[in-house]
Amino acid sequence: MSTDRTRNLLELLIKVNREVASALDLRTVLQRLLFAAMQNVGGERGSIVVLNDLGKPVDATIVYGSTFHEQSTQQLRETVERGLAGWVVSNRQPVLVPDTSKDERWLRRADDANEQSGAKSAICVPLLARDKLVGVLTLVHSVPNAFNDEHLELMTAIADQASIAVLNARLYTESQRTARVMSALAESAAAINKSLEMQDVLRHILNQAMQALQVETVGLALVDPNGDLVFRASAGQNSGNIMDKRIPAGVGLAGKVILEGRGIVVQNVKQDSAFSAEDRFGGIQMRAVVIAPIQSHQKVIGIIEAINPTSGTFDADATLVLAGLGSLAGTTIENARMLEKMQDAHHHYRELFEDSIDPIFITDWAGKIIEANRQAVAFCGFTIEQLHSMSMDQMHEVSWSKVGTDFEVLRAGKDVSYESVLLKQDGGKSPVEIHLRRVEFEESDSLQWILRNITERKELDDLRDDMIHMIYHDLRSPLANIVSSIDMLNVMVEQDASVLAMLQIAAHSTGRIQRLISSLLDISRLESAQRIIVQKPILASDLIAEAMRDVSPSITGRHQTLVTNMIGKPPLLWVDLDMTHRVIINLLENASKFTLSDGKIELGGEVEGEWFKMWVRDNGPGILPSDRERIFEKFTRVHGKERASGLGIGLSFCRLAIQAHGGKIWVESEPGKGSTFWFTLPISDKAQTGKLLRQTGRLELKEFGNIP
Numbered sequence: 146m147s148t149d150r151t152r153n154l155l156e157l158l159i160k161v162n163r164e165v166a167s168a169l170d171l172r173t174v175l176q177r178l179l180f181a182a183m184q185n186v187g188g189e190r191g192s193i194v195v196l197n198d199l200g201k202p203v204d205a206t207i208v209y210g211s212t213f214h215e216q217s218t219q220q221l222r223e224t225v226e227r228g229l230a231g232w233v234v235s236n237r238q239p240v241l242v243p244d245t246s247k248d249e250r251w252l253r254r255a256d257d258a259n260e261q262s263g264a265k266s267a268i269c270v271p272l273l274a275r276d277k278l279v280g281v282l283t284l285v286h287s288v289p290n291a292f293n294d295e296h297l298e299l300m301t302a303i304a305d306q307a308s309i310a311v312l313n314a315r316l317y318t319e320s321q322r323t324a325r326v327m328s329a330l331a332e333s334a335a336a337i338n339k340s341l342e343m344q345d346v347l348r349h350i351l352n353q354a355m356q357a358l359q360v361e362t363v364g365l366a367l368v369d370p371n372g373d374l375v376f377r378a379s380a381g382q383n384s385g386n387i388m389d390k391r392i393p394a395g396v397g398l399a400g401k402v403i404l405e406g407r408g409i410v411v412q413n414v415k416q417d418s419a420f421s422a423e424d425r426f427g428g429i430q431m432r433a434v435v436i437a438p439i440q441s442h443q444k445v446i447g448i449i450e451a452i453n454p455t456s457g458t459f460d461a462d463a464t465l466v467l468a469g470l471g472s473l474a475g476t477t478i479e480n481a482r483m484l485e486k487m488q489d490a491h492h493h494y495r496e497l498f499e500d501s502i503d504p505i506f507i508t509d510w511a512g513k514i515i516e517a518n519r520q521a522v523a524f525c526g527f528t529i530e531q532l533h534s535m536s537m538d539q540m541h542e543v544s545w546s547k548v549g550t551d552f553e554v555l556r557a558g559k560d561v562s563y564e565s566v567l568l569k570q571d572g573g574k575s576p577v578e579i580h581l582r583r584v585e586f587e588e589s590d591s592l593q594w595i596l597r598n599i600t601e602r603k604e605l606d607d608l609r610d611d612m613i614h615m616i617y618h619d620l621r622s623p624l625a626n627i628v629s630s631i632d633m634l635n636v637m638v639e640q641d642a643s644v645l646a647m648l649q650i651a652a653h654s655t656g657r658i659q660r661l662i663s664s665l666l667d668i669s670r671l672e673s674a675q676r677i678i679v680q681k682p683i684l685a686s687d688l689i690a691e692a693m694r695d696v697s698p699s700i701t702g703r704h705q706t707l708v709t710n711m712i713g714k715p716p717l718l719w720v721d722l723d724m725t726h727r728v729i730i731n732l733l734e735n736a737s738k739f740t741l742s743d744g745k746i747e748l749g750g751e752v753e754g755e756w757f758k759m760w761v762r763d764n765g766p767g768i769l770p771s772d773r774e775r776i777f778e779k780f781t782r783v784h785g786k787e788r789a790s791g792l793g794i795g796l797s798f799c800r801l802a803i804q805a806h807g808g809k810i811w812v813e814s815e816p817g818k819g820s821t822f823w824f825t826l827p828i829s830d831k832a833q834t835g836k837l838l839r840q841t842g843r844l845e846l847k848e849f850g851n852i853p
Contacts, residue, residue: 736765
């Protein structure tokens, strides 16, 4: 190369460097570089595509003659992926194409046809800065063979000289864009979080979107439980046409944003085939649209849509800004939703609190009353002002054994119930049932005391207890005389079979009355937590045989069959003989009562560890699931759909008697398929058995003579 040519080249490069290095705005740098290349190399049009660190096009400048043109994202992508620029990007080498019609690397467009502009010549060189590809520079001449190797060499030198300036301008532009985005988001965050009321939150979000993107209209839609998008808020021109519009799940661009979780920008809705009828709003002439997801906890809960920028096109950072707003909005919307739920729950609790038919007190953890509903004020007689100066332990005796000395049972999340007596303002007293639990009241951790007036129940219980004691004390002595008289008559009329049969019926009936009276007394005694005093060893077979002997007359009279099913050798039991005898009798008579004539009743037992598990099975009508626990309650007479006769104390006595022995009793039943009552009795240990042998020398006891 001659000295003059070298000098000219150096002067050119210095000039180019001065031109492009004097600016930091990327678009300005690209325009100056492109004009310098066209002026010194030639060509009628040119372009520069700028690439990011991932090799994706982020900006470009296209010039025809002296006019700059806006480029589309699709055009940039096609050029880099399939055109001559794409080959240069892949190979990182400059290329000279003398005739574009003869080179497959040239991306032919409609205007390249022979009847239009026809064949051309082109030069395409990479912009490499520190071995990093930052862009591609292309010059095109309308005449084939217009460029030669010298042009290619000059073009490469210009590109090498300007690459650093392009990289610096790109980095500066990116930093400026990031700063603008962060500033906009910071301002938006402050504005959006001014309130947690849902309508205020949505309005702030839309206002920030309009200001940040300078658009005519914005809308915000949330995903409903069915997965559809429903627009809940809008602002700007003709925004009323947006409200309540529903877009089915996965439909249109909005549905795509929901599925993919990333924003979409459409610079020209008329030219984008993906823009469908579902994406349009009535009364709004849509030109350009950007849609971004609203995300919360890595889940898309809605979208923000900005329509028609006032400048005509969206900036490159429009999607980024709207996506940032979507992230901020997601957290704020979820917080607003939680606040709404809390407010609704609080309002609902307030309504229930005031409208409850039960007196309710709210206290702090020291028991000091902070609130009481109308029923509580009316029940206790104190004014609300007086109650605010009192604590719950001043109004009734707190069961500290159940709640804990420092309410630790409640602190553990458990509910507590107990009975007590409420002291009223007029000096009166009312028995109450206390239900105590931990609640949040007025955003404060509190205790809720629900009081139920059980005066009527207590009076009824007292009346029943008086009746039981009356029956026991007033009927026991005359009934014993009747039993003795029947025994004497049995001796006196041994020769008359018909009279003996009648006496047996009378003896059986008086035995049932005696068992009923004893059961009433035992229920009263066991409910007051008195222990079983008389426990003795007895062979299970003897206990079962005696019970079968006593119920056989009534079962035979009903033409029913009673069978036993003992599995294994019957053990020695450690029980109250009279009490357990009556348990088996009650269960067998109960089974007989609800079994049809010619029916079958089974009495069985087997050893399970330290317990003897027994059962009484019938093929009667069965028991409804809702009644299986209630039948063991005192004075309950429910069986299937029909109400049975009797006092309703038999099964209640059975439960108390079995539990007093440490055992369990339960029922398994299915309507129409009979019932099985299960219960367990303790087995005598070796020490008890040895004591019996030393005292009697035998295991078989004959103590049932005293049992009617």
